[in-house]
Amino acid sequence: MKAYRIPYKKTNLSSRLIIDYINQEEKLQPFINHFPDLDVFQKQIEQQSKNNINRELLSSVLEKQNSVVSVSEQSEINIQLIKENNTFTVTTGHQLSLFTGPLYFFYKIISAINLAEKLKEKYPVNNFVPIFWMATEDHDFQEINHINLFGKKIEWNSRQEGPVGRMNLNNIKEVIDELKNIMGESKHAEQLVDIFHNAYLKHKNLSDATRYLINYLFGDYGIVVIDGDDKELKREFIPYIKKDILENAFFKKIEQSSINLTKMMYTPQAFFREINFFKLLDDHRVLITEAISEEEIDAYPERFSPNVLLRPLYQESILPNLAYVGGSAEIGYWLQLKSIFDYSNIPFPILILRNSILIISDKQKKKLDSFNFNLLDLFKDEHVLQKQYIMSKSISDISILNEKQAMIRIYSSLLDKAIDQGVKNHIKSELNKQLKILDRLGLKFIRLAKQKDKSAINQISKLKKQLFPNNNLQERYDTFIPFYLEHGENFIKILKQSLNPLDSNFVVLTN
Numbered sequence: 001m002k003a004y005r006i007p008y009k010k011t012n013l014s015s016r017l018i019i020d021y022i023n024q025e026e027k028l029q030p031f032i033n034h035f036p037d038l039d040v041f042q043k044q045i046e047q048q049s050k051n052n053i054n055r056e057l058l059s060s061v062l063e064k065q066n067s068v069v070s071v072s073e074q075s076e077i078n079i080q081l082i083k084e085n086n087t088f089t090v091t092t093g094h095q096l097s098l099f100t101g102p103l104y105f106f107y108k109i110i111s112a113i114n115l116a117e118k119l120k121e122k123y124p125v126n127n128f129v130p131i132f133w134m135a136t137e138d139h140d141f142q143e144i145n146h147i148n149l150f151g152k153k154i155e156w157n158s159r160q161e162g163p164v165g166r167m168n169l170n171n172i173k174e175v176i177d178e179l180k181n182i183m184g185e186s187k188h189a190e191q192l193v194d195i196f197h198n199a200y201l202k203h204k205n206l207s208d209a210t211r212y213l214i215n216y217l218f219g220d221y222g223i224v225v226i227d228g229d230d231k232e233l234k235r236e237f238i239p240y241i242k243k244d245i246l247e248n249a250f251f252k253k254i255e256q257s258s259i260n261l262t263k264m265m266y267t268p269q270a271f272f273r274e275i276n277f278f279k280l281l282d283d284h285r286v287l288i289t290e291a292i293s294e295e296e297i298d299a300y301p302e303r304f305s306p307n308v309l310l311r312p313l314y315q316e317s318i319l320p321n322l323a324y325v326g327g328s329a330e331i332g333y334w335l336q337l338k339s340i341f342d343y344s345n346i347p348f349p350i351l352i353l354r355n356s357i358l359i360i361s362d363k364q365k366k367k368l369d370s371f372n373f374n375l376l377d378l379f380k381d382e383h384v385l386q387k388q389y390i391m392s393k394s395i396s397d398i399s400i401l402n403e404k405q406a407m408i409r410i411y412s413s414l415l416d417k418a419i420d421q422g423v424k425n426h427i428k429s430e431l432n433k434q435l436k437i438l439d440r441l442g443l444k445f446i447r448l449a450k451q452k453d454k455s456a457i458n459q460i461s462k463l464k465k466q467l468f469p470n471n472n473l474q475e476r477y478d479t480f481i482p483f484y485l486e487h488g489e490n491f492i493k494i495l496k497q498s499l500n501p502l503d504s505n506f507v508v509l510t511n
Contacts, residue, residue: 001359001511004507005507006376007505007506008022008504008505011379014328015266015328016266017266017335018331021353022353030338031335031336031338032335032350033338033348034350035350036351036352036504038502041122044322044323045126045322047347048088051320053320054236055084055087057236058082059079059080059082061233065211068203068208068211069212069215071215071219072222075222077222078130078222078224079224081127081129086127087128087320088119089131089319090115090116090119090322091130091133091315091321092109092131092324093133093134093135094108094132094134096134096135096136096164096206096207097144098146098154099147099179099196099479100217100480101144101479103357103476103479103480104327104354105480107355107356108325109130109132109223110355111325111354111355111499112130112223112325112501113221113222114501115352115501116130119322131225132224132226134210135165136165136206136228137280139163139164141158145157149182150482154175154178154179155175162283162285163280163285165207166207167205169204172200173200173201176200179481180193183481184485187488188484188485191484191488199216207227207229211227226319228315229302234304234314237301237306237314237317237318238298240310240344241277241301241304244276244277244310245292245297245304248275249343250276250313251276253339254339254340255272257337257339261335269329269335269336270308270309270336273307277306277307277310278305278306278307279305313337313340316346322350324351324352326351327353334351352501352502353504355500355501355507356473356475357495357508357509358475358509359474359508361510362510364463365510365511368463371385373388373389375510382464385460385464386457390453404435404438407431408435411428411431415428
């Protein structure tokens, strides 16, 4: 497949904050460490080399966590390499979405893998390990319990509550059976059913199932999966848990950064609190509303779960990390956090905007060409595209440009003859009225043309709905399954060859 790159600004899909970040606007410098650039990673490596990470513990925990699945040889090597002082990580993460969820789950991981490989080429004396941080402590089950496939919503219904990573998979076979019926009986469909059976029916909880899936799909590239819901890792984080819960030490700093972003006319991404931890109680994850003792934190650090704003600090306190790969919303809330990293003497990672992709099939590309649309046209509103098609197809029949120009010439001639200013003003007023009448007639001509070419108009609507389902980006709605059914394992190779995490352009893939 060919990769076409479009500047984000031309797609009208990104906020001003993200466009300014891509453009490396100087005013954002106080909120980051370094802008993304291959050469600047040398400074990040030097800074991270001075950071005191418990590498032996980290490697031991990773080995233990990943023992529940069969990891690839390269992933196993990477887990051992983390013990070495010249090894650094590139991290991304996501919720434990059912069957991996939306497409950008893939794009995040491949962006991290490709960045690690680029860094190895640039700095061969060091090792770089791609890390996937599973958001196992997230408790928003409704966000991760379904996928959309071929216009149908496939949903896993469960009454379980609390951290999703701990949820058992007792009734998930029914969901896989439903998925199997929808996918059909092709070779690649049978492969996927087998993969999902092994993931969800042979593991005890959603965390282990997701770990299996990621290792199966991306293990050949050395991905290492980590679960932050771990007592040993959280014991390393105890000083920061205390600072937040007992001293509210981070609140004012995050608040001031958010105020500073607001002054620049940006909207802070995440809401901040005086206490930025939840408490894990049995099968619940609840806000902390009562006094917590220092003794409880020391004895039971695993009970305390950081929210979206403290999870990055937790992550960076235990990993020898250089960069975080995330979507635009993630970049947004990371920009609220630089001051708490400085306060904690933890290196702030380089923020990498994950690659975004629109995949267009051969059939869709041919349809696009038949309407004389280019790839950038796809990002226009559906009604704008319909009007553009009608105007291009029947321009001589429905254009009122000549009539408007003729009207302007007539009234210009009258203006030349008028010697009284009042009369001139009257002529100008009448001209404006006539031009508005012509504009209304022009819109009526377009509506009539649409009715005459209703088939093409419906096909344009259908194409937009296919590529932007529910007016969403394809990557936020569709799953990887339709593309795997077509390409099999080659789908991952196609993505890997097409994505460059340091190229901040929107990518359109088509033949």
